[in-house]
Amino acid sequence: xxxxxxxxxxxxxxxxxxxxxxxxxxxxxxxxxxxxxxxxxxxxxxxxxxxxxxxxxxxxxxxxxxxxxxxxxxxxxxxxxxxxxxxxxxxxxxxxxxxxxxxxxxxxxxxxxxxxxxxxxxxxxxxxxxxxxxxxxxxxxxxxxxxxxxxxxxxxxxxxxxxxxxxxxxxxxxxxxxxxxxxxxxxxxxxxxxxxxxxxxxxxxxxxxxxxxxxxxxxxxxxxxxxxxxxxxxxxxxxxxxxxxxxxxxxxxxxxxxxxxxxxxxxxxxxxxxxxxxxxxxxxxxxxxxxxxxxxxxxxxxxxxxxxxxxxxxxxxxxxxxxxxxxxxxxxxxxxxxxxxxxxxxxxxxxxxxxxxxxxxxxxxxxxxxxxxxx
Amino acid sequence: xxxxxxxxxxxxxxxxxxxxxxxxxxxxxxxxxxxxxxxxxxxxxxxxxxxxxxxxxxxxxxxxxxxxxxxxxxxxxxxxxxxxxxxxxxxxxxxxxxxxxxxxxxxxxxxxxxxxxxxxxxxxxxxxxxxxxxxxxxxxxxxxxxxxxxxxxxxxxxxxxxxxxxxxxxxxxxxxxxxxxxxxxxxxxxxxxxxxxxxxxxxxxxxxxxxxxxxxxxxxxxxxxxxxxxxxxxxxxxxxxxxxxxxxxxxxxxxxxxxxxxxxxxxxxxxxxxxxxxxxxxxxxx
Numbered sequence: 001x002x003x004x005x006x007x008x009x010x011x012x013x014x015x016x017x018x019x020x021x022x023x024x025x026x027x028x029x030x031x032x033x034x035x036x037x038x039x040x041x042x043x044x045x046x047x048x049x050x051x052x053x054x055x056x057x058x059x060x061x062x063x064x065x066x067x068x069x070x071x072x073x074x075x076x077x078x079x080x081x082x083x084x085x086x087x088x089x090x091x092x093x094x095x096x097x098x099x100x101x102x103x104x105x106x107x108x109x110x111x112x113x114x115x116x117x118x119x120x121x122x123x124x125x126x127x128x129x130x131x132x133x134x135x136x137x138x139x140x141x142x143x144x145x146x147x148x149x150x151x152x153x154x155x156x157x158x159x160x161x162x163x164x165x166x167x168x169x170x171x172x173x174x175x176x177x178x179x180x181x182x183x184x185x186x187x188x189x190x191x192x193x194x195x196x197x198x199x200x201x202x203x204x205x206x207x208x209x210x211x212x213x214x215x216x217x218x219x220x221x222x223x224x225x226x227x228x229x230x231x232x233x234x235x236x237x238x239x240x241x242x243x244x245x246x247x248x249x250x251x252x253x254x255x256x257x258x259x260x261x262x263x264x265x266x267x268x269x270x271x272x273x274x275x276x277x278x279x280x281x282x283x284x285x286x287x288x289x290x291x292x293x294x295x296x297x298x299x300x301x302x303x304x305x306x307x308x309x310x311x312x313x314x315x316x317x318x319x320x321x322x323x324x325x326x327x328x329x330x331x332x333x334x335x336x337x338x339x340x341x342x343x344x345x346x347x348x349x350x351x352x353x354x355x356x357x358x359x360x361x362x363x364x365x366x367x368x369x370x371x372x373x374x375x
Numbered sequence: 376x377x378x379x380x381x382x383x384x385x386x387x388x389x390x391x392x393x394x395x396x397x398x399x400x401x402x403x404x405x406x407x408x409x410x411x412x413x414x415x416x417x418x419x420x421x422x423x424x425x426x427x428x429x430x431x432x433x434x435x436x437x438x439x440x441x442x443x444x445x446x447x448x449x450x451x452x453x454x455x456x457x458x459x460x461x462x463x464x465x466x467x468x469x470x471x472x473x474x475x476x477x478x479x480x481x482x483x484x485x486x487x488x489x490x491x492x493x494x495x496x497x498x499x500x501x502x503x504x505x506x507x508x509x510x511x512x513x514x515x516x517x518x519x520x521x522x523x524x525x526x527x528x529x530x531x532x533x534x535x536x537x538x539x540x541x542x543x544x545x546x547x548x549x550x551x552x553x554x555x556x557x558x559x560x561x562x563x564x565x566x567x568x569x570x571x572x573x574x575x576x577x578x579x580x581x582x583x584x585x586x587x588x589x590x591x592x593x594x595x596x597x598x599x600x601x602x603x604x605x606x607x608x609x610x611x612x613x614x615x616x617x618x619x620x621x622x623x624x625x626x627x628x629x630x631x632x633x634x635x636x637x638x639x640x641x642x643x644x645x646x647x648x649x650x651x652x653x654x655x656x657x658x659x660x661x
Contacts, residue, residue, distance in 0.1 A: 086622065086623075087622070087623060087624075089622055089623055089624055089625050089626050090622040090623070090626075092625075092626055093414060093621065093622050093626040093628070096414045096415060096416075096626075097414070184521045185521075188608070190623065191624070192624040192625070227608055227609075228609075230607075230608040231521070231525045231607050231608065232525045232607040232608055233607070233608050235603075235623075242495070243525075246495075246499050246500065246501055246502075247499075247500050247501050248499050248500045248501075248521075248524065248525065362624075362625045363625045363627065365624070365625070366623075366624030366625035366627065367627070369624055370434070370616065370619060370620070370624065371434045373608075373611050373615075373616070373619070374434050374435070374437070374438040374611065374616055375434070
């Protein structure tokens, strides 16, 4: 009985959809090919309500509108509604606490975690017209078990930002973050994995992302022994800009955008990629993920498609100083082109950088980092 | 009969409010702390593991003790600073005491965040104080006093500033309602002003002092906004750890709930202890 009713509803839906398509097609003749495509797409989606997006501050209606302007234009009745996340752990807590959204954006190191968590579903890449322009290396990084769980979007590095008029590094090394000469002028970033991974790199851990208990203990003790050098541990970029821009801090674990912002302030700054020994910067890639149980999957695809366009990508690069997975886009600034190494399709991978990866013992890392902060 | 019905109906709303917005959340946090509810799906059940691990963790207890020390220092210092202020306002006989009191409270008409952030402008390496020191030649621009901001000192200073009016008010109320005839009697019996203060005014104002101390000690113990804005790496407090356990790194609601409840228990015990000093009839004596 249930399946029969479902079948009837399906047929009714199909008939309604066909009628809408016919009407949309007719109207489309008057507005040209793009209009037809948009109208047909709109009609084809029986999805209602506003698209629910969980994203980072700066990527929603608080400054990131240009990235999804094409979506809003095509789906004015389903404008995105944003909830903001401070990090992936925050997103995870929100989901388990009952937040329902259609899509969100964790970073590449969390792809495996979320893909195996049952919280997300793979994308249908055939519905994303700009997918073919996305960097293949990054596209692959968004896959798990042969399925595309993450659509790559923004990307950048964790590297070192420093003032050239105040700081003279001994080498291109992460050690600058722990340099006794600059006590009280250093800022770390509030993230367990980044800090313990970097410490692991310096201390020679076999796999910095999956350290043994002994290695992790060594990394933790190393960070605790160096914490007295640190002025602040930043968790939002605006905090970093304030503390770095005011001269309270000269060295920071930072992102490319921070370099752009400090250059805009007229500060003499360098964005240094560590290169000593096995040391390299850590590259991160934002990955749109589609929530399992999303009631607006087609709209979610359309939203991601808008983000993936060359126009949006160029805007992101020019205004936010991050890279974008769309390979067609090129930023206006040659400085940025150089820092992001946009001409290198493998910029985020070896031998240039370590792409951030899954951390099997994330909870253990988090606990160790808690101890560092509490020390 | 009417009176018998009136009392419960009057009490009903506040009790319901207290139940829904105070006791129920505490019960929920307690359930998480014993792992009866868990953030993550999968096997879980009643256990003391979270409590055991916190009570055996030198990290959390050390951080708690650090926060207790910071709150104690802030509370004691601002009570000592607020007392003369309240004394002057209440007993000097000035006609403008309520205007002065209003001035004391005036900063509260602006945003809490704004007031905390303003201190960054004052305390930073290029801030008002350091710039003044450069100008006077007492410090060179290459060697500002960095400890002014992003330090425990900064947290304690800002907390003191924020809570000073809260401390001054209960002391002011106690002193203002003091029976002046007692001071006249002390004077008539030959007591000096200092002796009258030490033997009459101070003892009678102690409930207000205790209330003031309590008003500032309890909220600062669980404070996390001010340390996160001006505390830097060294000003990290117990409240920050609770926030981090809930949503930074990797969520650990069980441990976060234990820490939150531990704080509530300590505050509860302190409330009972302090309530011996908080005798309302004396604080509000006519």
